[in-house]
Amino acid sequence: MKRTVVASSPQFLRALNARHVLEHAWDLPVVTASDLMAATGLTRATVIGICDDLVELGWLEELGNARTGGDYRKGRPARRYALRDRAAAVVGVDAGYDRMSATVADLRGQVLGQAEVRILAGTPESPDRLADAGTRRRLARSVFDDALADSGIDASTVLAMTVGVPSPIDAAGNSPPHPTGFWQLMNPGLLEVFTRCAPLVTVENDANLAAIAERSAAGGGGRDVDSYIAMLVGEGIGAGLMIDRRLVRGRRGGAGEMRFLDYVDGVRSANGLALTARQLASEAIRSGTLKAGSPLAALLPENLTEREVMDAAASGDVAAAGILEELAERLARICIVLGDLLDVDRVIVGGAVTTTMPGVIARAAAIIGASGDPTAPELLPSALGPEAVGTGAVEHALSLVRERALDLGPLAMSPVA
Amino acid sequence: MKRTVVASSPQFLRALNARHVLEHAWDLPVVTASDLMAATGLTRATVIGICDDLVELGWLEELGNARTGGDYRKGRPARRYALRDRAAAVVGVDAGYDRMSATVADLRGQVLGQAEVRILAGTPESPDRLADAGTRRRLARSVFDDALADSGIDASTVLAMTVGVPSPIDAAGNSPPHPTGFWQLMNPGLLEVFTRCAPLVTVENDANLAAIAERSAAGGGGRDVDSYIAMLVGEGIGAGLMIDRRLVRGRRGGAGEMRFLDYVDGVRSANGLALTARQLASEAIRSGTLKAGSPLAALLPENLTEREVMDAAASGDVAAAGILEELAERLARICIVLGDLLDVDRVIVGGAVTTTMPGVIARAAAIIGASGDPTAPELLPSALGPEAVGTGAVEHALSLVRERALDLGPLAMSPVA
DNA sequence: CGACTAGATATAGAGTGCGTATCTATTCGT
């Protein structure tokens, strides 16, 4: 089969139609030729010709004509095709600042293997204790290898991989300069680390990947949502701006950075709520103004966790409840400001706060609801848990494969069972 | 010539290539078949076939083989084609709140006719004195008719028109609800007013159109700029967000609305700088703390203009200079906040302030420059003057025609000279 | 067991673009 396709030639048309057909096959578990005829407007002869090609290329497989039990039809049984989901694999890596994970998935997004590693090395307050660039590179590579080993698939079948990092990423996969070098540390040349691991390698901001992951979740939760923001809140705050069905990136990938919060009244800091919670609690304890017997006062100011502060609030501690309220007001203010400037339907909050401080999110949502502003965005906690970034990374890698499947042709032939 | 083109048929391929060819012809004053061969990768036979079709459809015209004087070549003279720029016209309308204008242009954007009308009817401070919806509809329609009459072209040759209004516009051409109904007043169903005036009618936010108009200006001013913000500053502030070469619109077209400035420290208001200048000056005069002989003190607080305040500052009035500094700091803060969240290269300020208060923009640019922040955006005054929105409207209408030229086929046949 | 149904296959035809060879209209050199 010749494959020297010139742009705009008849062969180009064939490729265009093949893309169209493959796209539909990707959306459904099983397709018949008639399905594809209806979907593409092509003739049966053409559709079947294309399906034959795609089978030969390894993207589709023809199923036996075992009629599906449920919907029973008369007439000659249809020829059925399905995406050969084991034809290739993708990998998503979440290279977070205190935890890395990798997920291997097949072409349908089914998870085939996973691995995780924690990086116990300080906090943003003391970045000198963070793992250095070389260590981070090594850890990212090894968590990738572990996930691959866990899946049992051959490394050569990986067609695309995406790495999520907590720093802005420009078009070349690099991060812009940062005063303390934090962004360079979070993205220590990860594109180069993985270039040989797959034909398509991408590094992307973690909040952007979370936004991608929330797309299906957001769409599933009711009407179609074109514009929303995915916020990752923990030690810091990052936002993935999905506006008009597109990620907003900006010149250096820095769109969604939150440093401007320094200037927002009632927020005044781009620090994450976890960090702020600890700071406020420590101050309160050290100030010595807490009532005797307050659960908050019993904590060590230099060694408390945000969860302990929330527990104190839950057990009726007035000062801790005040901290919760303060944090909720900040979060609500952030949502209102972003929602107003970008006109989004909803803000979805993910990251550590969803597990350590769910009360803050609920309270912030209530504050927004009570504001009476009809254009204020809906504030929702993410339902994706700690794997949001990893899931988004897998989805991003998958979409890369879907876009370029037919360009990558023969690679898909590798694992012929 | 049959024109029942089914998607994905060979005819579809022909149409695709024709689009490609027409697109190149649009970018250059004159093209030869060889130019098009190089640009499209098609064969001479194919290119000429397509050009013949496009000539028949009225989009191109073949020029005599008069060789262009300058670049002298040997060999058989090339067959030369050019866009038939009089084949159709577009109209851009700027339906501003105190002024409306309309511009008629040919397919190359050359202005063929213009008209303008001022609406002397109050300010945002006293919206009750603004012209009512019916009046605005009538004025918009009449300024359109006047521009058309000025151009001398036939109304049936108008293929596309775009109307710019100072309110958010959603996908359906409507504006979201506004507490005082200001947006409904600014966009009193203008889409319906013009539906019969052209096959393609669009209503768009004025700042978005200004952003479109600044694209060529911004690109011309140096390196290519993908991400920038066009701010219209006068009685109010509106922004067109051009990020990653796309306009960011949001759910109801409200992206770029500035109400969030209420929460930004050092700004605290979404009012425009002209309005704020008058307010600050009035307060200063009424407070009675001005030095005797201050030019500012000589003004009537209820009837001064922002230009008078600037003149006072220029003539050495300390209080007026303080107002200028205050306004510049606000503008700088706005730019820094927007630049940080959206990671843009530059902010281009247009609107009334560019003529009445140029000193404020210059001072704000200096403040940003002195901030030492390497990622702060460059602040520039717009070079487009009062016709920025009208120019953007024309460019927007033109791009609609370019996108859909071949779908609109026979319409272009109207004025066969 | 035959009527009916839905899909598969085969063949002819129209449309498209490519490649090569040939023709045409200029300019340049002598």
Added chain:
DNA sequence: ACGAATAGATACGCACTCTATATCTAGTCG
């Protein structure tokens, strides 16, 4: 003034794609 050189135009044959129509096939239903 003439022919060589150059650049473009034209003509023919080929390969490929999709459509349309007619015919064949594999099932169910009465």
